[in-house]
Amino acid sequence: MANNKILLCLAHMSGQEMKYIQEAFDTNWVVPLGPNVNAFEEDLERLCGEGKRVVALSSGTAAIHLALVNLGVGRGDEVICQSMTFSASANPIVYQGATPVFVDSERDTWNIDPALLEEAIKDRISKTGRKPKAIIPVYLYGMPALIDDIMDIARRYEIPVIEDSAEAFGSRYRGQLCGTFGDFGIMSFNGNKMITTSGGGALICSDETTKKKTMFYATQAREPMPYYLHKEIGYNYRMSNICAGIGRGQMTILDEHLAHHKHLCDRYVELFASVDGIEVHTNRDERSDSNYWLNTILVDPAKTGTDYETIRLHLESCDIESRPLWKPMHTQPVFSGAPAYVNGVSEDLFTQGLCLPSGPWVSDDDVERVAREVIACCKK
Numbered sequence: 001m002a003n004n005k006i007l008l009c010l011a012h013m014s015g016q017e018m019k020y021i022q023e024a025f026d027t028n029w030v031v032p033l034g035p036n037v038n039a040f041e042e043d044l045e046r047l048c049g050e051g052k053r054v055v056a057l058s059s060g061t062a063a064i065h066l067a068l069v070n071l072g073v074g075r076g077d078e079v080i081c082q083s084m085t086f087s088a089s090a091n092p093i094v095y096q097g098a099t100p101v102f103v104d105s106e107r108d109t110w111n112i113d114p115a116l117l118e119e120a121i122k123d124r125i126s127k128t129g130r131k132p133k134a135i136i137p138v139y140l141y142g143m144p145a146l147i148d149d150i151m152d153i154a155r156r157y158e159i160p161v162i163e164d165s166a167e168a169f170g171s172r173y174r175g176q177l178c179g180t181f182g183d184f185g186i187m188s189f190n191g192n193k194m195i196t197t198s199g200g201g202a203l204i205c206s207d208e209t210t211k212k213k214t215m216f217y218a219t220q221a222r223e224p225m226p227y228y229l230h231k232e233i234g235y236n237y238r239m240s241n242i243c244a245g246i247g248r249g250q251m252t253i254l255d256e257h258l259a260h261h262k263h264l265c266d267r268y269v270e271l272f273a274s275v276d277g278i279e280v281h282t283n284r285d286e287r288s289d290s291n292y293w294l295n296t297i298l299v300d301p302a303k304t305g306t307d308y309e310t311i312r313l314h315l316e317s318c319d320i321e322s323r324p325l326w327k328p329m330h331t332q333p334v335f336s337g338a339p340a341y342v343n344g345v346s347e348d349l350f351t352q353g354l355c356l357p358s359g360p361w362v363s364d365d366d367v368e369r370v371a372r373e374v375i376a377c378c379k380k
Helices: 017-024 035-048 060-070 091-095 114-128 147-157 206-217 239-253 256-271 307-318 347-352 364-377
Strands: 053-057 078-083 101-104 134-136 162-164 184-188 202-204 277-281 295-299 353-356
Touching: 017 035, 035 053, 035 202, 035 239, 053 060, 053 206, 060 091, 060 134, 060 162, 060 184, 060 202, 060 206, 091 101, 101 114, 101 206, 134 162, 134 202, 162 307, 202 206, 239 364, 256 277, 256 295, 307 353, 307 364
Parallel strands: 078 101, 078 134, 162 184
Antiparallel strands: 053 202, 184 202, 277 295, 295 353
8 A cells, every 4th residue: 555645744734724714704894803813812822821912914924024123223333143044044134134143152052152142242233333233043943042041141132033933833841831921922823833823923922012012013004084094104914804713713722732842752762762963952951841832853864875855756756755954045046145153053954854744633643654755865
């Protein structure tokens, strides 16, 4: 019997989504904003706690962009951004005419290195006479960063923090939800994330005033007049009532999704335990509670006799989807002129790392098949 294709992370429905979507159609709320958007934001605010407010938006990228707009980032400014991330973490900096300053990772969490972060801040102040306008740490593949250290540095230099927790929905550090430590936090609900709204995101704000300001910018910055009056540039970034209905249904199975991703990580750890040169990326210590959005491994060529690309191609031939880690931003041609503070960690990880199937549709049997094919590539 032929094997089914194992996908990296496929959306999984709760069965409740259609109820909220049907409500939207029945009431003709099929446009941006509406009851589902309001209720979805309330669900997200309950999840966040900490007195946070949430604005549902069209994407995680839009959320980063509006965080920068709120902070007044503009032409001539610099914004520190983690180098090992997806380009959407950095692109909105350029949208605002600012310059990204990339900072490399530390090896334990693969996220921004606090020591290198402080070095970068000092050097930018020395070179430009101004401190960076914001810091964007990223929770790579759901793994909590050393956020206490990052926040200590940010407070010391009085620089706002935008937590890119697009990959870390449901991840926690010291029991607190990732994305709620800084001035702003980012959520993403793309089709392959922990929950989906088909496409969408959200911005976590510190207070109601900032939430209202964000909603203003997200709805074309229209002034409260009977005619269309605009004093500032705005954006068409609000989430639709239909998409928010999907999100409401997805929230009912968030705990189930989180438990399944963590279970898959445990299985990968067990199956690779006896394989010298295959390392599953896991929580640094008891303070970290990753959602394991994508379970990832490092492949040591010297010990395994193979490399991540050979394994990836072999898995592809077996109808198993995998992908390399994010290529660091400081090595991307589009950002070749941006300042970068590097230590070699992210480039080293990129040459060894592979993301393995991790979604709700991935079964224990699937994980065993994935591990079996990975091990088949390693030397005996």
